[in-house]
Amino acid sequence: MTTTKNILIFGATGLIGEHITQAILDQKSHFDRIGIYTSDNTLWTKHEDIGRLKSQGVEIFSGNVTSRDAVNEAYTGFDTIVSCVGRSVIQHQIQLIELAEKHPDVKKFFPSEYGTDIEYGPSSANEMPHQQKLKVRAALKKTKDLEYTYVVTGPYADADSGLFLSARSEEDxxxxxxxxxxxxxxxxxxxxxxxSLTTMYDVGRLTVAALLHSEAAKGRALKVNSFxxxxxxxxxxxxxxxxxxxxxxxxxxxxxxxxxxxxxxxxxxxxxxxxxxxxxxxxxxxxYERRDNHLIGMEDGMExxxxxxxxxxxxxxx
Structure with missing residues (x-):
């Protein structure tokens, strides 16, 4: 088992990424280094967000997520990769995993899983929204020494556009x-x-709890929720x-x-x-028959x- 001390986050300024990143920062006393890898475009379009992260001690790395050299260089010194990338770029995690397995410093990978359990039952393999995430899981299962955890949360209990508690147009x-x-x-x-739903605030806290309870979370789909x-x-x-x-x-x-x-x-x-x-x-x-909150010390205190x-x-x- 490898203790998480140095975390590099992908998708840190996205919908769920900002909540996970803030939760990690709220517990930064447990970690030595926190970094994010983002696109050059994001440095400009979200410069205020980037500035706030810098002010909290976050290291900023930028480049194309498909650039093997840039990603490999950014990995240096980080033992844990936390991916929060959006659904449109889920497939790029396969290369991130391949690079992580070969990198001497990286020991753990948390893919962008937050949401529905993509292996809930036999029919899950045929669901269209699951296909790219299933490929990512397959890539992780092929690794030999890379530890991984799938944080499965169910739908987000929030009202941001399109989420479960949102207001949709009369047409939709x-x-x-x-x-x-x-x-x-x-x-x-x-x-x-x-x-079963999970607020995005709790997704962040549950992800941090999984990072801090490595042995209990290792190699499994951690099925957690708020209520x-x-x-x-x-x-x-x-x-x-x-x-x-x-x-x-x-x-x-x-x-x-x-x-x-x-x-x-x-x-x-x-x-x-x-x-x-x-x-x-x-x-x-x-x-599920039972949720896994208790495995990572989060049975109580959920929203x-x-x-x-x-x-x-x-x-x-x-």
Whole structure:
């Protein structure tokens, strides 16, 4: 077992990356070095974010994620790689893994897994949104000396655009919405199916806990979450926290959701993958016999449904 002391982060300024990076910085007393690898374009477009990271002692490395020489040089002195890259560049992690295995300093790799368990059951191998992540897992399984952990969190319990607690347009609301301003909710399935969710804040904390509990997390899909609730329970909490006024609530059945998904693929819609994930969640694809929070000392202190809805309302009303 290798102790994590020096961490290099990819995708540090992205949607989930910023939360994971901040969680690592919040616990920086446990680490000797924290660095990020980002694109030259990001240095300019997110210069304020980069400046804040520098002010907290983060080392900045830049280059193309596909540049073997630049990545290999950046790896020097870092024992752990944490990837938070977005879905559009998931496949580039395969080269990152190959370089990590050959680098004398790198001992651990945390791929960008945060979300649905891509090996939940036999049918998971056929789901379109899973294909690139499955290739990444296959690449890690081929390594001999590289330790790895898949941090599996389920859908994000947040209201940022497109996330589970977000308000979707009237045109897209059949795929599920919790709209605070319109006091409108569209629930998936029959509204009674349980879904395990994780706030992005907790994704960061859970990732750090996995880094600090190397032996328990090593070589496994670590299935963690903040809380489990039904869509009806979520809608009721939105009603309660938005003044107690009754919302207009309707249902998109599982069959209807499947129809929307099929049509989206036929039309080449970018929403097709989103609909597949929402169908998987509605079918119970985030529920496990038991979650793994206890393995990394995170069984208690997770954010609650009440916490998530409070923040979602703040985001939607901003």
């Amino acid at each position: 609301e059949q795929s599920g919405t919790f709209d605070v301003q319109r006091k409108r909710a569209v629930l998936l399935g029959d509204g009674e199916g349980k879904i 489990t609730a039904t869509p009806k329970e979520i809608a009721a909490e939105f009603e309660r926290q938005s003044g107690g006024h009754q919302w207009k609530v309707s249902i998109t059945s599982l069959d209807k959701l499947k129809q929307l998904e099929s049509r989206a693929y036929q039309q080449g819609s970018p929403q097709a993958g989103v609909l597949t994930l929402r169908r998987i969640w509605t079918e119970g694809g985030t529920l 609650t449904l009440e916490d998530a809805v409070k923040r979602a309302i703040e985001v939607q009303m901003a």
